[in-house]
Structures are given as C-alpha cells and as structure tokens.
Amino acid sequence: MSTSGRFTIPSESNFAEKTAELARLWGADAVRNSDGTQLDDEVVALGMKVYTAYFPTRAHNEWITLHMDETPQVYLLSKRALAESDTVDVSLMDGFFEEQLKPNFDADPHKYWEVVDRSTGAVVPTEQWTVDAEAGVVHVSGAELMHEYTVSFLACIIWDPVEMYNHLTNGWGDKEHEIPFDIYHPATRKFVFDTFEQWLKDNPQVDVVRFTTFFYQFTLLFDQKQREKVVDWFGCACTVSPAALDDFEKEHGYRLRPEDFVNEGSYNSAWRVPRKPQRDWIDFLSHFVRANVKKLASLSHEAGKEAMMFLGDQWIGTEPYKDGFEDLGLDAVVGSIGDGTTTRMIADIPGVKYTEGRFLPYFFPDTFYEG
Incomplete structure (x- = not known):
C-alpha cells in the first residue's frame, strides 16, 4: 500500500518550514497556494507538483476601476x-x-x-x-x-463575493477590495486573455493552473450585517448584463423579465421547478462560458501546463454533467468534500484525467484559534 502521493497540501507565504514538515508527515506529492497568498521559493524547491490558483476575473483593480460599467x-x-x-x-x-x-x-x-x-x-x-x-x-x-x-x-x-468572504473572515483590514469583471464585454474579455498569456510566460514553475474558477459566481449575496442573505451553489443570478440580455432576445426571439431571475425572491433556487426562461438562459450562458473556458485550457496546454477547474466560486456555466463538458479540454476537476454526495459528484465527473477532493475546513481563524 502506498504511503505517499495523491495528496495536495495547501501552503501560504512565510510557511515553508511547516509546509515541508507536514508534506513529509502526510506523504504529499503536490502543493498549492491559498487565496491571497504566494508560495515561498523554498516550498517550490521541495520538488512537489506545483498548483497555483488563478482568478481570471478578479485581482486586477487597475483595469476594472477604469471600466466600472463592466462588472x-x-x-x-x-x-x-x-x-x-x-x-x-x-x-x-x-x-x-x-x-x-x-x-x-x-x-x-x-x-x-x-x-x-x-x-x-x-x-x-x-x-x-x-x-x-x-x-x-x-x-x-x-x-x-x-x-x-x-x-x-x-x-x-463591486466586491468579489469569495474574496469578500475571505477578507471579512480573516480580518484583512485595509487590504484593497477585489472588484470582479465580466468578460461578456469585448474589451474586458481581451484584457483577461492578454493577462493570462503574460502570466503563463511569467510563471514557468507552475505545473497546474488551478482555475478558481472562471467567469461567473454562483448566487452569493450578503445583507447589511455582512451575513449570507441568498446562497445557491447552482444559482445563475449573478450572470446578467444589459448587453447579454439584449443578445439573448435576438437569439431566442423573446425578452427575459427581471422576474425570470428573482422568481418571487427565490432567485431560481434549485428547489423550485425550472421554467423555460431559466433553462434557456442557462443554455445561452453556458455556450458563451464554455467557448472561453476551452480557450483558457488550450493556452495552458500550449504553455506545458495542466488546466484544473475548481468546482466552486465562479463555476457557473461549466456544469460537468451537461452535455459537452468533456470537449473543454480540462485535465482535472477539484471540489470541496462536504459529504458523501459531493464526493461522489466530484469523483464521477466525466471527460477529465483525474479528480481531486479538497478537505475542509480551511486553516482560517474562524476555525483554528487559541483554545
């Protein structure tokens, strides 16, 4: 029975010595960075396979602050x-x-x-x-x-919901809020791909690009007390724009109502029977998302790297069990292990070379603290 391999250890800045110790104890063969951190050179030098989280549509406020109509x-x-x-x-x-x-x-x-x-x-x-x-x-x-x-x-x-959660949970204080951007707009789409191509050139040490994730966040809205107000991991509410709505009308021959998205306040929860407008929007959106995901995967391969998708965050439009997922060219999918259901869902994803389950919880202060 193997005592090492098939285990990825998370690390962060200024954590090289402890990472090396835990990697030996747990038999890790791969290492990845955490949100908002970079791997130390000493960690990269350990010889493990290197995953690096990549966020196509955030962490570039220098762009989006000049184009705030493209969030x-x-x-x-x-x-x-x-x-x-x-x-x-x-x-x-x-x-x-x-x-x-x-x-x-x-x-x-x-x-x-x-x-x-x-x-x-x-x-x-x-x-x-x-x-x-x-x-x-x-x-x-x-x-x-x-x-x-x-x-x-x-x-x-105007604040990426996942970075916002991490920011508030970890008490990142005056760290700049990361503003997300929407690649439905041609100028922003060009910026995203130009930036990624440059990143590939600048990061030869990376073996696996861990896309976390792509373009559209699942429905994750907070109230005025910074509490989760609407959460739907399958929700497509955070995907609209005037341009996309207008293009949908041209393609499908009818105009979507705002009610087709808010749905009496359910925001099209997965517990409600989906209606034709919702299904049509999912098809419309998925077609656009997948064409651009395929391009990101191809660029990764041309740079000699694997393309891994995180099944979470901005994963909307990449439904793995929707026909055609295997055509995207992704090498792997990683997702969080919530229970047996999510484990099976991740393990059975077709069309990739391997899948990976990420154990919870994070090493965050709301979980690990004195006492």
Whole structure:
C-alpha cells in the first residue's frame, strides 16, 4: 500500500518550514497556494507538483476601476413596501450589503427594471414609477391601497463575493477590495486573455493552473450585517448584463423579465421547478462560458501546463454533467468534500484525467484559534 502521493497540501507565504514538515508527515506529492497568498521559493524547491490558483476575473483593480460599467451584474428584489396611500416609495438597497452591491442607474431602468404589485402579481406600467438615484428609492404612483410593491433592479457586483468572504473572515483590514469583471464585454474579455498569456510566460514553475474558477459566481449575496442573505451553489443570478440580455432576445426571439431571475425572491433556487426562461438562459450562458473556458485550457496546454477547474466560486456555466463538458479540454476537476454526495459528484465527473477532493475546513481563524 502506498504511503505517499495523491495528496495536495495547501501552503501560504512565510510557511515553508511547516509546509515541508507536514508534506513529509502526510506523504504529499503536490502543493498549492491559498487565496491571497504566494508560495515561498523554498516550498517550490521541495520538488512537489506545483498548483497555483488563478482568478481570471478578479485581482486586477487597475483595469476594472477604469471600466466600472463592466462588472458582473445581478437582479435584486427589493423588500416589499406597503401602499398606505396612492403613492409608495420602495427602498432599493434595504437589506443588501452596499460594499458588495450597487444599483445600476446607467442602464435605462424603464427598460431593464420591473415594478410589481405583489398582491396581484401585476406588472406596474413604467409611466407609474420614477427612480430617485440619489436617494436609492423608486417612487410608485397610482398604487392600490394596502397592496405590496417590489422593485426588481439591476445591481453591479463591486466586491468579489469569495474574496469578500475571505477578507471579512480573516480580518484583512485595509487590504484593497477585489472588484470582479465580466468578460461578456469585448474589451474586458481581451484584457483577461492578454493577462493570462503574460502570466503563463511569467510563471514557468507552475505545473497546474488551478482555475478558481472562471467567469461567473454562483448566487452569493450578503445583507447589511455582512451575513449570507441568498446562497445557491447552482444559482445563475449573478450572470446578467444589459448587453447579454439584449443578445439573448435576438437569439431566442423573446425578452427575459427581471422576474425570470428573482422568481418571487427565490432567485431560481434549485428547489423550485425550472421554467423555460431559466433553462434557456442557462443554455445561452453556458455556450458563451464554455467557448472561453476551452480557450483558457488550450493556452495552458500550449504553455506545458495542466488546466484544473475548481468546482466552486465562479463555476457557473461549466456544469460537468451537461452535455459537452468533456470537449473543454480540462485535465482535472477539484471540489470541496462536504459529504458523501459531493464526493461522489466530484469523483464521477466525466471527460477529465483525474479528480481531486479538497478537505475542509480551511486553516482560517474562524476555525483554528487559541483554545
């Protein structure tokens, strides 16, 4: 029975001596860096296979701060507002984390937003509501007395949700917030691929590019107290943009409603029966994502490296059990071991050379601390 190999040890900056000790104890044959850290030269010199996490759509604020209209976007559903007269004001960001999300007032709200009378389900005509961007409020007129009203509105994701979680959990203090970006926009897409090609040249020591992950975060929204508000690992809510919505209409012959994304506040939870618009959007999005994933994998191979996908974070659009996954050219998939179900799901993924399970928890201060 082998006592070494098939084990990847995580490491971080200034941790070389302990990494070497643990690698010997556990028989590790590979090492990877952790989010926000780099491997020490002494760790690379240990002779293990080197994985390096790579984030295609974050950690480059020098780009996205100049193109803030090219961040990923999400449809948010406001809280319900009760009409106690024929006018009612609906607050947009009440209940959401303003460091993560920012309403998009630039894309015409009367084209891309929706006000709904939740007591009847009727869509309120656009001429009956106005937007006060400075106050973050939608004013509705001609309201029905004692009916409840909501606004479904586009918001930009201005802090990457995973980096945000790591930042808040680890107490990274004044470390700059990493702003995500959306490759649906041609200029940003070119930046992503140019940057990756340069990174491949600059990192000859890397054996495996561990994409963590690609382009679109699963639905992960936080409230004003920095708590998880909406979490759906299969959720496609954080994938929209005005350009993509317009292209979808051209391709499919009908226009998606904001309601097709917020779905009465469920945000198309996997526990609800998927409807045609949701299925059509998944197909539309997956086709775009996969074409670009395939290009990243090809570039990795041309540089003599393996391409590994982390089954988490920005994995939306890369569903491994959707037909055609094996055509992407990925060498491996790694995912977190939550229970027997996730272990089986990872182990059975077709079309890759090997799969890897990442044990939890992280060596984070919310898990490991004095006492």
